[in-house]
Amino acid sequence: MKIKNIATFTLAFGVALSALQFSAPAQADPFTNAEDAVKYRQSALSLVRANFAHMSGMVRGEIEYDAEAFQERANALKHLSHIPFDAFSGAGYNVTENSDALPAIWENWDDFSEKAEAFKSAAYELATAAESENMRTIRPRFMATARTCQQCHEGYRAD
Numbered sequence: 001m002k003i004k005n006i007a008t009f010t011l012a013f014g015v016a017l018s019a020l021q022f023s024a025p026a027q028a029d030p031f032t033n034a035e036d037a038v039k040y041r042q043s044a045l046s047l048v049r050a051n052f053a054h055m056s057g058m059v060r061g062e063i064e065y066d067a068e069a070f071q072e073r074a075n076a077l078k079h080l081s082h083i084p085f086d087a088f089s090g091a092g093y094n095v096t097e098n099s100d101a102l103p104a105i106w107e108n109w110d111d112f113s114e115k116a117e118a119f120k121s122a123a124y125e126l127a128t129a130a131e132s133e134n135m136r137t138i139r140p141r142f143m144a145t146a147r148t149c150q151q152c153h154e155g156y157r158a159d
């Protein structure tokens with residue numbers, strides 16, 4: 001590398017670094033405060049609902065079954081199933097006024113985590129079942145996933 005190139009590289013790298021420094025303070029917990037964590041998990045869960053509701057319409061026959069669209073929603077749910085639960089630890093530990101999370105979550109953390117895992121597994125199985133393009137295979141996996149939402153909300157979400 002010529003001297004000139006090193007200088008250009010150093011300059012570019014320096015600019016990139018300072019951009020990073022301005023975007024957020026570096027820290028182990030990605031959430032700077034409880035409000036951020038609550039917003040993060042609620043946003044993720046509303047994406048979960050949007051994808052789930054579209055599939056639900058097809059499973060119930062209210063919307064015509066479209067194999068490609070169903071697979072897309074099922075794949076999205078599978079990926080989304082990982083997203084909300086990180087934001088219940090760290091800064092997310094603090095319950096805020098805007099949150100419907102019940103304190104029981106942190107009193108029964110292992111059980112809550114197991115319920116999150118059950119949801120992830122169900123979402124994976126649903127995405128696999130969707131590949132069959134057969135509603136008889138898909139429906140039971142969809143219902144099993146719906147139960148995992150319900151089983152967690154029962155004890156851990158207000159309302």
Ligand code: HEC
Nearest residue numbers: 042045046049052099100101115116119148149152156157
């Ligand atoms: C392991 C527990 C758990 C599972 C599994 C779970 N949820 Fe939730 N969900 C929660 C909790 C806790 C809240 C409240 C979060 C808050 O307000 O801080 C919530 C909130 C929500 C919300 C409201 C988001 C908002 O905008 O405030 C929706 C919608 C939702 N869940 C849908 C679902 C659906 C659909 C499923 C299944 C496909 C599901 N959840 C699975 C625990 C769970």
